[in-house]
Amino acid sequence: MRDIARHQVAYYEWMDAAECATVDPELFYLTPHENDTSLRVRQAVRICENCPVIEDCLEYAFEIDDQWGILGGKTPTMRSRMSWSPSSSTSASTTLPSAALYEEMAAEFSSLMRWLYHYMAERHTESLAEAGTLIRG
Secondary structure (H helix, E strand, C coil), X not given: CCCCCCCCCCCCHHHHHCHHHHCCHHHHECCCCCCCXXXXXXXXXXHHHCCCCHHHHHHHHHHCCCCCECECCECHHXXXXXXXXXXXXXXXXXXXXXXXXXXXXXXXXHHHHHHHHHHHHHHHHHHHHHHHHHHHC
């Protein structure tokens, strides 16, 4: 299982312009038995080669210490052979999501929580009814 839970998800404006934004993300994550020369890795790297934000993506990979993904056109093994420090960074900068995006996310979350509340209440009612039937037996 990938150790991505320890990384805080951040939004970077450049991510919208990434070539991989329209491709299945699984293409960009290695399985434990894949190496840098597998067909899938070569396909992902080829997509990255034409990406206008390849440098930002590579910097992001170093910032989050990614150990699984092909980011910035490099696999984790390729990146491990490179040297990087925050002072050598080029153009990536964190951009906070717009207020409209926050509002949209809050509305979706609220809707999801309402659905979950009703779903759990329904399940609880069904469970109580089933338990009553079993007790009365």
